[in-house]
Amino acid sequence: MKPVILDVDTGIDDALAIAYALNSPELEILGLTTCFGNGPVEKTTRNTLVVLEQLGKSVPVYPGADKPLSRPPKKFPTHIHGEDGLGNRVAKSPVMEAESESAVDYIINQVKQRPNEITIIAVGPLTNLAHAVKKDPEIVSLVKEVVIMGGAVFIKGNVTPYSEANIFTDPHAAECVFSSGLPVTLVGLDVTMKTLLPNTILADWRATGREVSDFFADMTSFYMHAYETFHPGIGGCALHDPLAVGVVVDPSFIKKETWNVKVFLEGEEMGRTVAQAEGEPKIQVCTRVEADRFLNHFLNRLF
Template sequence: MPKIILDTDPGIDDAQAIAFAIAHPDIELLGLTTVFGNAEIEITTRNALHILDVFGQPQVPVAQGASDPLHQTRYPAPDFVHGTDGLGNIHITQPSSAPVSESAAEFIVRMASENPGEITLVAIGPLTNIAHAVSLDPSLPAKVKSLVVMGGSVAHPGNVTPLAEANFFNDPHAADAVFAHDWPATIIGLDVTLQTVLRDQDLAMIRDAAGRAGKFLWDTSRFYIDFYASRLARLGSTDRSCAMHDASALVYTVLPDAFQLIAGPTRVINDGIAAGQLSVDTQQEPYVLPAWTDRPLTSAAIGVDAPRVLDTFLSAITNHSFN
């Protein structure tokens, strides 16, 4: 059973991922660590605590993390995607609990030391907390079972620039620093997450089967679905659906054979017009520039059995009794 720490910036699709982590019988959720991204850090932390309340798991610890990128100025939160409250403008109540006193990086380092070789870190926001944690304890990559990252794109165009996916774009220096270390690391990026789609009828099924949690996922998804529908309408589609970005990374932890991977030394471009671009050197040729030389191998997903991933997600959510 994977023991998981979920590094998250809730976020509508983050809420879907948290629901799956709670619902799947083969996942033990040890804690949430929060980061800026889909909203400012105070909002993402509040959202994480509130989500745990709604899903009947207020005892799961939440550690607040980075409010800003490592080096660059933080970009404005994408309130046109997730709403000003990060959860589709549903006007949530104050949570019943508070974050723990440790920072996200301290929490990750302590838990990895207490559970050597057992924890899978799943990062579904900017990688700032992970970069801080490995800076705090350079032996961290050897202490975790694996690192799974929702971010980047190998071949598909980006979603914030033609080259960059949002999580890597929001802190490219952190992403590049993280992949300089020798983790057992896998990237689940836009190449596969855009193939795994939640339709309105799927979300309605969750609403009708999963009690208060299901209604919450339905309510928060309205803003998100409207955003995707507006983009699809420009392409002449009337479809109402959304990509299952963050939850796909969680599904990978229990269903890795549904994903096709490549591997190679990995960089994330730090600045300029290509800032946030993922580059995986699958050829490992002696190139003129040595930027990929002596970097460890990182795996990245380029293919997915999307129906299996979707079915695994829906089955876990609709069959779980959220208290």
């Protein structure tokens, strides 16, 4: 089993990624760390606990960053994830509680206790990881791998013509992580936009008659309706965050290229991720995906 810390800003595709990760026997999920992004950190932490309870899983949750490193916070994407961040499906507060240790300290402590063993899967803004690197640079040489859902290296963005949402939310954190020397694999829109979850699958989920399946179907339906607004006729939604988990479960789902990736930190192109052949450090950028094989794997694991 691969020991994993999953760093989330739990909205709808984060919830799908959490379910996929926790139901993948290849992964040992040590803990979940939360960040602002799809909502304020108080809400994303609550949502993480709600999803765990729906799945009947018990994993420690560590609250993290509540704002970007440098830029002003942007408006939360309630039009994509709902007012509650989970498609307006949160009916009650979770019974489970978050841990008192901060996400940043938890990441540092775990990595130093298990040197060269831990994979960090980050599917939200990279603020927690940037803070950890700044607080204790030693961890850069002690992390086995960092798999990030973020960026749009060779295609256009999804929040601006240039930028993907996670990078745009805290571009300074992304630049800090990319330039740190951490062993990064970037799972960006270049591949995630090819992983379409069809809307027809929701009827199958509801047909199981299970509360957890209904919860995920209703939540994902909200997400799919939002997708139709921006991509008329798409017939589903992309599996952004789950693909980052899939890359750790089975690296053969994707093909990678080695690039030096820089992040634009100002102007109308803020958050843009640009690949350069020259310069260091290099990171691995996912450029191709076996989408159908990944989708089948995801669906077989989800519940």
